[in-house]
Amino acid sequence: xxxxxxxxxxxxxxxxxxxxxxxxxxxxxxxxxxxxxxxxxxxxxxxxxxxxxxxxxxxxxxxxxxxxxxxxxxxxxxxxxxxxxxxxxxxxxxxxxxxxxxxxxxxxxxxxxxxxxxxxxxxxxxxxxxxxxxxxxxxxxxxxxxxxxxxxxxxxxxxxxxxxxxxxxxxxxxxxxxxxxxxxxxxxxxxxxxxxxxxxxxxxxxxxxxxxxxxxxxxxxxxxxxxxxxxxxxxxxxxxxxxxxxxxxxxxxxxxxxx
Numbered sequence: 233x234x235x236x237x238x239x240x241x242x243x244x245x246x247x248x249x250x251x252x253x254x255x256x257x258x259x260x261x262x263x264x265x266x267x268x269x270x271x272x273x274x275x276x277x278x279x280x281x282x283x284x285x286x287x288x289x290x291x292x293x294x295x296x297x298x299x300x301x302x303x304x305x306x307x308x309x310x311x312x313x314x315x316x317x318x319x320x321x322x323x324x325x326x327x328x329x330x331x332x333x334x335x336x337x338x339x340x341x342x343x344x345x346x347x348x349x350x351x352x353x354x355x356x357x358x359x360x361x362x363x364x365x366x367x368x369x370x371x372x373x374x375x376x377x378x379x380x381x382x383x384x385x386x387x388x389x390x391x392x393x394x395x396x397x398x399x400x401x402x403x404x405x406x407x408x409x410x411x412x413x414x415x416x417x418x419x420x421x422x423x424x425x426x427x428x429x430x431x432x433x434x435x436x437x438x439x440x441x442x443x444x445x446x447x448x449x450x451x452x453x454x455x456x457x458x459x460x461x462x463x464x465x466x467x468x469x470x471x472x473x474x475x476x477x478x479x480x481x482x483x484x485x486x487x488x489x490x491x
């Protein structure tokens with residue numbers, strides 16, 4: 233075959249090759265879905281934006297208006313109210329009760345669907361925050377924090393007004409309560425505060441000093457100084473008012489009966 237024929241044959245093959253390629257036609261994009269094991273196929277929507285160089289961009293985001301069917305006992309979530317949700321976090325379209333193990337007592341408890349909704353939509357917690365303690369241990373922990381705060385507040389007041397008998401008595405009470413419930417706090421500081429309060433009230437009637445004996449007695453009792461605790465409790469009962477100090481009287485009498 234002549235060279236011209238070869239060129240023509242090659243040209244013809246190229247022409248046929250070009251003709252064999254189908255032309256591209258614009259077709260509508262099928263809706264994209266994100267498969268999720270709990271919420272099912274979540275629709276994705278296109279978000280258009282412009283980068284710092286002025287180039288138009290587009291990305292996909294979860295459809296916040298998607299409403300999957302609810303399992304039994306589930307609580308509907310509001311993705312638009314989940315303020316601390318990260319851009320890559322799957323919205324909580326509903327909440328279901330979760331069984332968890334308490335890190336403190338090791339007991340099993342339920343992190344309820346309604347409580348989860350409150351955490352993530354009312355309090356604004358992020359999804360990494362989960363209940364790790366049972367309700368009882370959480371109450372105990374909050375109580376311990378409150379007791380520590382009470383001691384800190386009482387110490388600040390004593391520093392600001394060292395000659396205020398009420399502030400000294402409040403410090404003694406706060407330390408004794410903290411030590412009695414949590415085993416923390418220096419009992420010697422409570423004793424010193426109760427005694428200083430009594431000195432500051434020396435010119436007042438005996439009933440004004442009655443609680444200084446009570447908190448001193450409680451501090452001695454926690455420190456297992458039985459004789460001193462007995463003497464202080466008896467001094468308290470000698471001046472206590474049956475109506476004004478009903479709870480404290482019950483504590484004192486119960487302790488004296490046991491010792």
